[in-house]
Amino acid sequence: MALYPEFDGKVLVATGGASLIVEALARQFVANGGSVVLGDLTTDHAHDVLSDVGDAGRFVRTDVTSDADLDALLATAVEEFGGVDFAVSAHTIFGCGYLETTRQQWHTSLDVNVASSAMFIEKAVPLIQARGAGAAVLVTSISGKAAQPNRIVYPVTKAALLGLSRNMAQALAPLGIRLNSVSPGWTWSRNIEARYGSREYADDFAGEFHAIRRMAEPEEIADAICYLCSDGASFVTGSDFAVDGGYSAMGPEALGQPYEKFPVIDS
Numbered sequence: 001m002a003l004y005p006e007f008d009g010k011v012l013v014a015t016g017g018a019s020l021i022v023e024a025l026a027r028q029f030v031a032n033g034g035s036v037v038l039g040d041l042t043t044d045h046a047h048d049v050l051s052d053v054g055d056a057g058r059f060v061r062t063d064v065t066s067d068a069d070l071d072a073l074l075a076t077a078v079e080e081f082g083g084v085d086f087a088v089s090a091h092t093i094f095g096c097g098y099l100e101t102t103r104q105q106w107h108t109s110l111d112v113n114v115a116s117s118a119m120f121i122e123k124a125v126p127l128i129q130a131r132g133a134g135a136a137v138l139v140t141s142i143s144g145k146a147a148q149p150n151r152i153v154y155p156v157t158k159a160a161l162l163g164l165s166r167n168m169a170q171a172l173a174p175l176g177i178r179l180n181s182v183s184p185g186w187t188w189s190r191n192i193e194a195r196y197g198s199r200e201y202a203d204d205f206a207g208e209f210h211a212i213r214r215m216a217e218p219e220e221i222a223d224a225i226c227y228l229c230s231d232g233a234s235f236v237t238g239s240d241f242a243v244d245g246g247y248s249a250m251g252p253e254a255l256g257q258p259y260e261k262f263p264v265i266d267s
Contacts, residue, residue: 002223002226002227002230003032004032004226004229004230004231005032005033006230006231007029007032007033007034007226007229007230008032008033008034009033009034010029010033010034010035010085010086011034011035011036011037011077011081011082011083011084011085011086012025012026012029012034012035012036012037012084012085012086012087012088012229013036013037013038013039013073013074013077013084013086013087013088013124014026014036014037014038014039014087014088014089014090015038015039015040015062015064015073015088015089015090015091015116015117015120016039016040016088016089016090016091016092016139017038017039017040017046017049017059017060017062018040018041018042018043018044018045018046018049018190019040019090019091019189019190019218020187020188020189020190020218021090021139021184021187021189021218021221021222021225022038022040022049022088022090022222023045023048023049023052023218024217024218024219024221024222025088025090025221025222025225025226026038026049026052026053026057027052027053027222028219028222028223028226029226030052030053030054030056030057032226034056034085035056035057035077035080035081036053036056036057036058037057037058037059037060037073037074037076037077037080037081038057038058038059038060039059039060039061039062039064039069039070039073039091040059040061040062040091041061041062041063041064043059043061045190046059058076058077058080060072060073060076064091064112064116064117064119064120065111065112065115065116067119067123070116070119070120070123071123074123074124074127077127078127083127083130083131084124084127084128084131084134085128085131085134085135086128086134086135086136086137086229087120087121087124087128087134087136087137088136088137088139088225088229089117089120089121089136089137089138089139090139091112091113091116091117092112092113092139092141092154092157093108093109093112093113094154094191095108095109095113095153095154095157097109097152097153098150098151098152099152101152101153105153106153109153109154109157110157110160113154113157113158113160113161114157114160114161114164117138117161117164118164118168121136121138121168121179124136125172125175125177128177129175129176129177132176133176133177134176134177134178134229135177135178135179135180135228135229135233136168136172136177136178136179136180137179137180137181137182137225137228137229138161138164138165138179138180138181138182139181139182139184139221139225140158140161140162140165140181140182140183140240141154141155141158141161141183141184142183142184142185142186142242142244142247142248143155143158144157144158144159144160144161144162144183145159145162145183145248146248158183161181162181162183162240165179165180165181165238165240166238169237169238169239170238172237173237173238178228178233178234178236178237179237179238180228180233180236180237180238180239180240180241181239181240181241182221182224182225182228182240182241182243183240183241183242183243183244183248184216184221184243184244185206185209185210185215185216185242185243185244185245185247185248186202186206186209186210186215186216186247187215187216187217187218187220187221188202188215188216188217188218189218192215202215203215208254208255208257209247209250209254210244210245210246210247211245211246211247211249211250211255212245212246213245213255214245215245216243216244216245220243221243224241224243227241228241
């Protein structure tokens with residue numbers, strides 16, 4: 001974990017508070033002297049998070065599609081810790097609909113993953129401005145950069161987030177607020193654990209997509225978010241930070257698996 005003395009006394013608000021990435025982010029930010037307010041629709045893991053960060057953390061049940069809930073989340077940061085310096089939109093739903101997707105499923109996924117991210121940042125802007133300057137981060141995905149088998153809805157929403165990041169960064173720059181995105185590769189999460197079981201099995205599957213031959217740890221994504229909030233990234237805005245183990249650098253020949261499956265025939 002990197003050391004960021006500039007986080008001392010600062011306040012970070014994040015959606016997606018029940019995710020392992022945001023849990024790791026909360027631990028890192030508090031370890032550097034900051035405070036965190038986390039929001040998520042599920043509170044099942046709130047105790048685990050708060051036990052790690054103690055009095056420097058708060059967890060608020062938040063439906064990101066509700067303006068009132070987003071207002072309450074941000075108000076908690078002001079009331080409990082005096083303001084907001086950093087906003088991190090890390091919530092998502094994995095709407096992996098394919099050709100059977102209904103219009104309502106499209107509306108739901110776009111509302112949660114895109115519109116609600118935009119509203120959260122918009123609502124945080126005046127609070128960050130009131131503190132002088134700050135930064136925001138959108139957690140996007142490698143899924144927003146390439147087509148993936150049997151998936152349409154989720155990758156499209158993540159591609160939209162990349163566009164939101166670029167355009168919102170331009171709008172926020174004159175206000176003294178930097179905004180960037182982080183695109184993780186496959187990352188160990190509760191969702192992946194539910195789908196694939198053990199970490200070893202999940203790494204065996206996802207490792208073929210990454211040059212490093214494993215999926216990411218949540219802490220590795222949190223490291224990138226911390227950097228983008230830090231003074232070290234003071235000239236970085238409108239950028240996407242790929243933390244994907246080489247996923248986006250590889251072409252269709254991937255890690256050479258086709259050559260292993262179909263070896264060259266010696267003439």
